[in-house]
Amino acid sequence: MTQPLADINSLGRVHFIGIGGVGMSAVARIMVARGVPVSGSDAKDLPVMQDLQSAGARIAVGYAAGNLRDAQTVVAGSAIRADNPELEAARAAGLPVLHRSEALAATMGADRVVTVAGTHGKSTTTSMVAVLLKEAGLDPSFAIGANVPALGVNAAHGASDIFVAEADESDGSFLNYRPLIAVVTNVEADHLDYYGTPEAVYASFDSFAALLPANGVLFACADDDGARALAERTRAAGNTRVLSYGTAEDADIRLRDRGPGDVRVSVGGQEYRLDLQVPGRHNALNAAAAFGVAVELGVAPRVAAAALGHFTGASRRFEFKGQGRGVRVYDDYAHHPTEVRAALSAARSVAGGNKVHVLFQPHLFSRTREFAEQFAEALGEADTALVLDIYPAREDPIPGVTSTLITGRLKSGRLVAGGQEALDAVLSAAGEGDIVLTVGAGDVTAYGPRIVELLGG
Structure with missing residues (x-):
């Protein structure tokens, strides 16, 4: 973080490892618009990669050392492992490897x-x-x-x-x-x-x-x-x-x-x-x-x-997903107790006198360990709190740290298994006029559209 900031004119051709990520694609999009030659790769073929290719970027699906070709600067996403073949090739070739924020700072000029x-x-x-x-x-x-x-x-x-x-x-x-x-x-x-x-x-x-x-x-x-x-x-x-x-x-x-x-x-x-x-x-x-x-x-x-x-909102920030049987479904990225409390407060403000039901997925073992009591207090603002297993993201399990650290402190909530059990629990709790809120930084966001579908929305 103490290195001198790069200048956009000195980067040459820039290759993005993990270009499909929301943050990485953002930097790549602006670089292309500002005349920087850009290439990039990701493990999956994501829609944003097609957009970037149409704008002039050279895109590859899957990681391989050969994808670097004539790259002069490499940007690696935070989720890229040290043994990624493109990252290994970049380091072996002595190419400068920038963090996404360093690349964005250079783009700002x-x-x-x-x-x-x-x-x-x-x-x-x-x-x-x-x-x-x-x-x-x-x-x-x-x-x-x-x-x-x-x-x-x-x-x-x-x-x-x-x-x-x-x-x-x-x-x-x-x-x-x-x-x-x-x-x-x-x-x-x-x-x-x-x-x-x-x-x-x-x-x-x-x-x-x-x-x-x-x-x-x-x-x-x-x-x-x-x-x-x-x-x-x-x-x-x-x-x-x-x-x-x-x-x-x-x-x-x-x-x-x-x-x-x-x-x-x-x-x-x-x-x-x-x-x-x-x-x-x-x-x-x-x-x-x-x-x-x-x-x-x-x-x-x-x-x-x-x-x-x-301004009508941002993706996954109390985002309306749809409704059915008079039940409105929202999704929120909240993954800290203060954010969970704010999301539930917003839900209360639109629920009127009706009930609020939350399906919450804790994010990271370390965060759950640090804030289990605060999560339980925040979730206590809901009429029904259903809690999924912890989404590990980049972490390995920590012995003794599970979602029960939260559910054991809840008065009106319980642990639910993922999949159909979670869906059934939400559908049985929600009545006409109620709000359902899916909350967390993991894959809990996929439940919102499915709930709307099952509600007939």
């Missing part, structure tokens, strides 16, 4: 960079900023870790000199960017498999804020203890401006959230109504941050407030 970081809400807030700026006529480039229906894609090369990007703290890679404007939605202990301690997480956000220049600005959420503390430390350092947003009395951008249809922000003594199409206090806070960024970039406050009405 001399643009005015807006980065959005935080333990939760990064994708949604980045999406809001990009949609707002686009609707206001600024046409930014953007790279987001989720597909955004209002934008049609998760990454694009814009006509302006503004670049909006989601900045991922999970592996410290957000320190590779050089932002002019940075948003921090919240700061909580997470990704302890990488950081080790909560203190190391907080220190990384201090380093992130320190990247801002004297003429830059940090937007920090005043409603979150971790972000507020970061704002105070950054102000004390005196190296850049700090603006806070939230419902707190002392917030520079004051949010007044009286529920759906009545969300307002106050800045400079003037109040503006936000026409939001996404529910939940967390989304109102995200909108306040996006509003602040747009105004900082010169968008008239009234225009910024109105433009937010064009």
